[in-house]
Amino acid sequence: MLNFVSQIIAGLLLGILAGTFTGLVPGIHVNTLAFFIVSSFTYLSKYFQPLPLASFIVSMSITHTFIDFIPSIFLGLPDEDTTLSILPGHSLLLEGKGYNAVLYTLYGSLIGLFVILILSPIFVFFLPKFYFFIKKFMFFVLFFVSIYLLIREENKVLAFIVFTLSGLVGISSFSLPLKEYLMPMLTGLFGSSSLIISLMKKQKIPKQKIHKFKISLNKKRLFKIISVTSLASSLCSFLPALGSGQAAVISSDITKEQNKPEFLMLIGSINTIVMGLSIISLYSINVQRTGSAAAISQILPEFSISHLFILILIITFSGLISFFVGLNLSKFFSCNIEKINYKKLSFCVLIFISLVVLFFAGSLGFLLFLVSTFLGLFTILSGARRTLMMGCLMLPALLWYFPF
Amino acid sequence: MKKNIEKLKKNFLILSLVGIFILFIISKSTKPKQISICDIENLKKNIREKENIEIQGAITREKILSENFKLFILKNQSCEIEVICNCDTSNKNNLTFLNKEVLIIGKIQIYKNKTQIQAEKIIEKY
Numbered sequence: 335m336l337n338f339v340s341q342i343i344a345g346l347l348l349g350i351l352a353g354t355f356t357g358l359v360p361g362i363h364v365n366t367l368a369f370f371i372v373s374s375f376t377y378l379s380k381y382f383q384p385l386p387l388a389s390f391i392v393s394m395s396i397t398h399t400f401i402d403f404i405p406s407i408f409l410g411l412p413d414e415d416t417t418l419s420i421l422p423g424h425s426l427l428l429e430g431k432g433y434n435a436v437l438y439t440l441y442g443s444l445i446g447l448f449v450i451l452i453l454s455p456i457f458v459f460f461l462p463k464f465y466f467f468i469k470k471f472m473f474f475v476l477f478f479v480s481i482y483l484l485i486r487e488e489n490k491v492l493a494f495i496v497f498t499l500s501g502l503v504g505i506s507s508f509s510l511p512l513k514e515y516l517m518p519m520l521t522g523l524f525g526s527s528s529l530i531i532s533l534m535k536k537q538k539i540p541k542q543k544i545h546k547f548k549i550s551l552n553k554k555r556l557f558k559i560i561s562v563t564s565l566a567s568s569l570c571s572f573l574p575a576l577g578s579g580q581a582a583v584i585s586s587d588i589t590k591e592q593n594k595p596e597f598l599m600l601i602g603s604i605n606t607i608v609m610g611l612s613i614i615s616l617y618s619i620n621v622q623r624t625g626s627a628a629a630i631s632q633i634l635p636e637f638s639i640s641h642l643f644i645l646i647l648i649i650t651f652s653g654l655i656s657f658f659v660g661l662n663l664s665k666f667f668s669c670n671i672e673k674i675n676y677k678k679l680s681f682c683v684l685i686f687i688s689l690v691v692l693f694f695a696g697s698l699g700f701l702l703f704l705v706s707t708f709l710g711l712f713t714i715l716s717g718a719r720r721t722l723m724m725g726c727l728m729l730p731a732l733l734w735y736f737p738f
Numbered sequence: 739m740k741k742n743i744e745k746l747k748k749n750f751l752i753l754s755l756v757g758i759f760i761l762f763i764i765s766k767s768t769k770p771k772q773i774s775i776c777d778i779e780n781l782k783k784n785i786r787e788k789e790n791i792e793i794q795g796a797i798t799r800e801k802i803l804s805e806n807f808k809l810f811i812l813k814n815q816s817c818e819i820e821v822i823c824n825c826d827t828s829n830k831n832n833l834t835f836l837n838k839e840v841l842i843i844g845k846i847q848i849y850k851n852k853t854q855i856q857a858e859k860i861i862e863k864y
Binding site for chain 2: 511
């Protein structure tokens with residue numbers, strides 16, 4: 335058995351490998367691997383102590399937030415956290431600037447890393463009191479966020495239909511006798527539906543070039559984007575049913591008129607901040623807002639400040655290393671993407687994720703996956719914003735917190 | 739082309755609605771009965787053997803009975819009931835539900851003239 339420090343380092347490095355895998359392969363989410371760790375804990379605990387296993391999960395989760403924009407931008411395959419990237423990212427891809435699109439998200443994630451370090455003490459010392467206060471009004475907070483997401487849309491009736499139908503999918507799936515319902519539901523809504531749309535389009539990816547990268551933002555504008563993003567992401571990292579998608583919508587509305595690079599940096603940073611702060615929230619207010627946080631709570635039931643300190647170091651190092659991993663992977667994709675038969679690739683990925691759903695969730699889970707896919711297809715073809723489909727989590731949460 | 743897209747949209751909407759309806763039927767037919775701890779003695783005669791029930795409360799005590807069994811005391815208002823969980827207890831520190839509000843799905847059983855719940859699922863309520 336390795337000594338403790340070696341186990342932590344092994345957890346960090348293996349986590350980066352795993353996060354790169356989950357980030358690149360659509361349909362495989364960090365939650366799937368995290369819960370595999372939890373269910374194998376009895377066996378794994380013979381060789382690894384709990385903290386290195388938690389380090390693996392944290393490292394994997396942070397790496398995933400850096401890498402998952404690569405398939406989203408190059409292959410048009412977003413998950414629920416990267417769905418907003420698809421239009422600006424794909425637009426840059428069609429201009430031959432796919433590499434630059436990914437780079438903006440990577441720099442955004444890097445900024446997110448520093449935001450996590452700055453906000454951690456605030457989360458540790460002040461969040462418990464704030465959360466105790468806001469918990470009483472949770473229904474109203476979620477209600478107002480839901481209303482905001484609906485009224486900001488041009489076609490409010492369509493937005494209401496998509497949000498409500500997604501909510502009904504979420505409510506029905508929660509009561510199904512399924513151990514794993516989130517994966518088939520979210521994969522159907524955001525993954526397979528996008529793949530099918532890609533198959534329907536006649537699209538050829540133009541030759542990609544690695545353009546000189548520059549960020550031309552004035553300091554005032556950059557400061558505004560970072561501040562608004564930090565606030566929205568912080569709230570969405572501990573409030574129930576809210577995640578990166580909603581944080582991105584709120585932030586982009588407040589900062590207004592972003593160009594594509596600004597928008598991609600914004601959503602890159604949000605993904606990383608929400609994931610990192612969900613781990614801090616687990617310590618400070620004992621809530622599990624992400625699958626990774628839930629898995630860590632099972633492995634480290636007595637989560638101490640020294641555990642938190644080590645996990646913050648893991649967040650930092652995994653993020654820094656993942657940035658360079660992402661840089662190299664995006665160069666590889668950029669040099670090889672036009673050689674790939676896009677339709678064949680989309681088809682293979684669709685079959686793969688369908689098999690993954692069938693394997694992990696069974697035939698009932700596959701039915702849920704199909705229904706979610708149909709709804710996702712309707713949403714995309716109607717032109718409604720895909721983040722409205724997060725009603726699948728928000729509507730059940732509203733019912734859960736309904737105070738009357 | 740536009741006509742085709744309109745037709746597809748309509749078809750996907752209909753398929754979604756039909757699918758959601760089917761999911762609700764399945765969930766309703768498999769949804770456990772919700773009962774409160776205080777009513778359990780009165781209602782248990784009406785519950786079929788091996789029928790799943792849903793019960794809420796706060797876990798006020800935990801005890802490890804053996805390698806794979808834990809006993810919880812679940813409390814709601816002024817009533818209490820014992821809950822047996824077939825959980826992995828090899829991690830001695832795995833006291834994850836103590837003092838937390840939970841939703842338990844399980845079956846009623848009688849052990850030494852005491853009504854207990856054999857838990858199949860324990861979900862923490864935030």
